[in-house]
Amino acid sequence: MKRLSRYRRHKAAGPFLMILALLAIGTTFSVASATVKQAPNAFARSAAIDEGKQIFLKGCSSCHGLNAEGGAIAPSLIGVGAASVDFQVGTGRMPMADMSTQAMRKKPVYSAEQTAALAAYVASLAPGPAIPEDSVLNYERDGNTAQGGELFRNNCAMCHNFAGQGGALTEGKYAPTLMGVQPKQIYEALITGPQSMPVFSDKTITPAEKLSLIKWIKSAESEPNLGGATMGRIGPVTEGLLAWVLGIGMLIGIAVWLTTRAR
């Protein structure tokens, strides 16, 4: 003890104690605030529903109605299911920023917990498609890329383009790009049919086929640019632009140079 007290007037003692105190507070806080992850029991679920209802009343009810019954500008949410909420809120589409054409993907407004609470609340109103479990979404193991490609070209490419880059719909609406969308969200979009998209029920595209689709989309996402710069993977329009601007542009430039008289 005496040995230690020798250092109490050392000039590093103050900062050292400060760091020690901060560490102690931080550790205590993180231990105290850590919750043990449990299987959701009835009590926790009803708590989530209550929390979700509070969020809903604050953030959603002005359009969707106090009981999610819908209104003049927004649809009823009774029976849309947790998957729909998880997709719309989790991709940032809801709450909507601009009601002119369609909800666009943006940074989510609510945290994962708040989204889960909202989903629990809406799911409690009436049965609907549930959020797919992680164990169901093992597309790497259960999907087949080539089959997914066939399914994609048969069912998705007419709106989302051959490489999932998105495409135009009528009146300013559009099928968004599928690059960078989480597998869970792709699955949810398929079973809930957000906005202009049709629902692809498990009878139309089986759960196994959905995983193949996801696997193909993920492979298109990581597909290397085999032939060089792709200019957006949107077909010949950008190719023609490049042929004129770069190709003919360079050739005319060189022709001008070749025919310039030496001065």
Added chain:
Amino acid sequence: MTPAEKTIGTVANYVDERIGAAGWVKKSLNKVFPDHWSFMLGEVCMYSFIILLLSGTFLTFWFDPSQRDVIYEGVYAPLKGLKMSAAYASTLDISFEVRGGLLMRQIHHWAANIFMAAIVAHLLRVFFTGAFRKPREFNWILGILLLTLGFVEGLFGYSLPDDLLSGTGLRITSAIIQAIPVVGTYISFFLFGGAFPGVGFIPRIFTLHVLLIPGAFLAVITIHVMLVWYQKHTQFPGVGRTEKNVVGHPILPVYMAKAGGFFFVVFGVIAFLSAIASINPIWLYGPYTPGQISAGSQPDWYMGWLDGLVRMAPPLETHAFGHTVSWNILIPALIVPGIVFTGMALYPFIESWITGDKREHHLLDRPRNVPNRTALGVMSVTFVMVALINGGNDIFATNFSLSINEIMWFSRIGIFVLPPLAFIITKRLCLSLQRADRDLLLHGTETGRLLRLPHGEFVEVHAPISAEKAFILQSHEQATSLEIEEVDSRGVRRPGSFKNKIQRRLSRAHAVAVPKVTDQELKEIEHH
């Protein structure tokens, strides 16, 4: 004479005694070509055609033009195990398993896009400078023929791989053929060997693409170039250049060196593009199945305006005597292009009828000095551009956050409103430029030097322009209109006076121009 020269002389003499072309060769090597960058656009066409022949030959070594079904077992994993045509599978093999195959495919496709772009640029140069005038009308028609051949050759070329995009193009092609009243269905069945897609079309267009059309191309290009050779190249006006001479470099050595070097430049630019930028990535499109289609399916750029015209056509269809006439396809895909191409081919004759000018022309016009022709050209380009934009309406809609319906309505109205507007604006611009030329001649250029006169007035000093420039600005003819009387000297109406009336009206419109500076005016200026 050095021993080397002696040897060359002996060899040359040996050859000449057997071929006897020394006189012709001598004359040809002394031939002179004028120098201007825009005269090299035709060369770009010819060189990219040679590149197309070479790279295309390479591709035929591995391409299997067959619609027989195969199961893909190649190296591209996302398509492994799929059923597809041998044509598509072999194109995948060329892309991924033949050494240099993908580069060669991309060279072939980029060269095709640049070939067509260079043809259009060359055509515009010839049109705007009046190089099509007598005696070069036939060569103009041959040029239009080459452009038309290019459309067909290009369409067949990008249809061959039998991928999803090219199959979509063929589906539209078959629909356009079927839109021909009465016989359309029969022609479509005949060409496709049955109902679409059939199994015969790919092998058939392969033969046309690699044999018949390139043969026709070679023949027409040869005549086209020989006529340029024989009729001599046109030149821009300048000091010492007349209707009777050609001022420029002789074939040997300067022109030959430049032209030969330029071939490698064209090859280099195309190879560079092919090395850095992907074109027609057929492995992403997938094999063709009639039940599938992709958003944003577009043809190559030179077909885009036709696609755009079809896209903007309102749904019009009539049924009569058991036949359906699809006006919405017939008009934009067959009638309008028919009018456009016929009009283009006949233009030299139409213009000479309007101006009454039957003389030979070897000196080119500066576009501003023929406002009507220039305005007509810009009007046509505007028409094609509006159609082309509508051809990519879905791409523009998604990438610029626009409504596809609004773009379509913009094009539907714009296709009628914008070309005449472009005509009027261009004509005014040309006349303004003529006025600027006149000012330049009479008052010289502004020097930016301000002078204060003794009584306090500020004036800017103008410097006279160079003699060369002054010559060019005065070189054109003052346009005059035809004087056609509706009645003859005895007061009797001429036969065909309606035709004469149109001719007179057009001729007057064509001859609108700012008065040229007269010698008198120039003299007065000098006395100042």
